[in-house]
Amino acid sequence: SLLAEIAHSPLFKKADLRIAPASPAKAERLLPLLTHPNATIYLNLAEASLLAKTCFPDAPTAAKALITRGATRILVTNGSQTTAMGTPDGVITATPPPVLVTRVTGAGDTFMAAHIVAESRGSNPTEALTQALRTAADYVSGEIGS
Structure with a gap:
């Protein structure tokens, strides 16, 4: 797929990629970009759950899990509940x-x-x-x- 090509292309290796699915139904398409070294992926909790094929109880749990799966930087929102930003250094949260x-x-x-x-x-x-x-x-x- 095109996203897999982008994820592995030397032309995009240094690019600051900011990525969001257009809808929960399209979240799984982002999987090839999950481990891109300069990707920041923005998801809501439903999208994070679909991408990981796991039902997460909250945004911090989802962010931790996606970092464990190789994401460099991930932001997970959850409506009026806690939002989380995960990196390999840890997870920060805000409400x-x-x-x-x-x-x-x-x-x-x-x-x-x-x-x-x-x-x-x-x-x-x-x-x-x-x-x-x-x-x-x-x-x-x-x-x-x-």
């Missing part, structure tokens, strides 16, 4: 701020974009995770536009 949810479509995209922006501005991993969760919470509450 989204409580908000009145008015929409959910686009929440994952908003989280991913905000995380990338926070990192590009020099935020440390915990700050980037917290900032991304705050931005996603603002989005789902309708505080920021669609």
Whole structure:
């Protein structure tokens, strides 16, 4: 498949890949990219479970398991519950701020974009995770536009 070619291509070896499935049904297609040395994979808990073919109880457990399976960096969201970022050095967690949810479509995209922006501005991993969760919470509450 094309994703397997990308995962093993010397042209992409140094690329900073930021990857998210378009839907839970497409999560398993990301398996060839799981072990790419510069891939950051963004998943919700359902997508992480499908990718690993295991039902995880929470995001930290999913992140730990996917790192054990070879992921370099993985972020797992779980709605209003704890979100986790796993690396070979460990797992950090943060909880989204409580908000009145008015929409959910686009929440994952908003989280991913905000995380990338926070990192590009020099935020440390915990700050980037917290900032991304705050931005996603603002989005789902309708505080920021669609």
